[in-house]
Amino acid sequence: MKKIILIGLVMGLLTSFSYAQMGGGMMSGQKSETGKGQMMKQKGMMDQGQMMSGMMDMMHQMSGMMEKMSGMMKDTPADRMKMMSEMTGDMSKQMMDMSNMMGKGMMSEKEMKTMQDKMMKLQKKMSEMGKKK
Numbered sequence: 270m271k272k273i274i275l276i277g278l279v280m281g282l283l284t285s286f287s288y289a290q291m292g293g294g295m296m297s298g299q300k301s302e303t304g305k306g307q308m309m310k311q312k313g314m315m316d317q318g319q320m321m322s323g324m325m326d327m328m329h330q331m332s333g334m335m336e337k338m339s340g341m342m343k344d345t346p347a348d349r350m351k352m353m354s355e356m357t358g359d360m361s362k363q364m365m366d367m368s369n370m371m372g373k374g375m376m377s378e379k380e381m382k383t384m385q386d387k388m389m390k391l392q393k394k395m396s397e398m399g400k401k402k
Contacts, residue, residue: 313377320376327367327388334360334395341399352398359391 315323338356345353366384370376 313379315376315378315381317374320370320381323376323381323385324367324371327363327384330388330392331360331364331367334392337395337399349398356391356394356398359394363387363391 338353338360342353363384366387370380370384
């Protein structure tokens with residue numbers, strides 16, 4: 270009977286010691302990372318991967334718009350140059366906003382949505398310019 274109690278006690282100590290050495294250490298690391306992720310989500314912040322994915326999508330859209338713009342410039346009459354100039358300025362501002370956000374390294378979901386909405390407005394304006402030929 271004493272052997273069973275002694276073995277049970279030793280097993281219990283070994284289990285708790287191994288948990289403290291391995292499991293407890295891992296759990297605290299996971300808790301801090303999970304806590305950080307949850308805190309960012311509560312504040313509406315995006316993680317690095319989401320932010321970069323959104324930025325890459327907008328960069329591809331911007332690239333397409335610039336290509337379209339260069340095609341439109343070939344046969345733009347002088348009276349429409351002002352409109353082209355404004356569009357170029359708007360695109361430049363959008364690129365600066367994107368650059369500033371990437372420089373900060375963090376962005377809220379709301380900020381990303383706002384930038385994507387601005388991009389959609391630019392694309393709409395671009396397509397309207399193309400139709401007015």
